[in-house]
Amino acid sequence: MLPVVHQLVGGTLIIAGLIILPLPIPLGLVMLVVGLALLAPYIPAMQRLIRKMRHKWPNLDQSLRQYRHHFPTIIKKTIDRTHPTVPAE
Numbered sequence: 001m002l003p004v005v006h007q008l009v010g011g012t013l014i015i016a017g018l019i020i021l022p023l024p025i026p027l028g029l030v031m032l033v034v035g036l037a038l039l040a041p042y043i044p045a046m047q048r049l050i051r052k053m054r055h056k057w058p059n060l061d062q063s064l065r066q067y068r069h070h071f072p073t074i075i076k077k078t079i080d081r082t083h084p085t086v087p088a089e
Contacts, residue, residue: 003041003042006038006039006041006042006074007038007039007042009035009038010034010035010036010037010038010039011035011039012035013031013032013034013035013038014031014032014035014036014039016028016031017029017030017031017032017035018032036049036050037075037078040078040082041074041075041077041078047078047081047082050078050082051082051083051084054082054083054084055084061083061084064079065079065083
């Protein structure tokens, strides 16, 4: 049941984030990031996207590794799976 809730909430946050992204307040960007984080454990295409982003932006990769211990277990697993040097599943 929890994966379904994660996917519904994640999809809703991504859609809402895209709608309010043009506003001057960066709330849309925050919503997009949270939505991606909720969808990433369940959608391989999202994992590939995050892996490419981490490869392209080393500071993002470093921050994810640095703060990994603060996240819930499902997000920790996603951070491990999307490390740029780990082969795709």
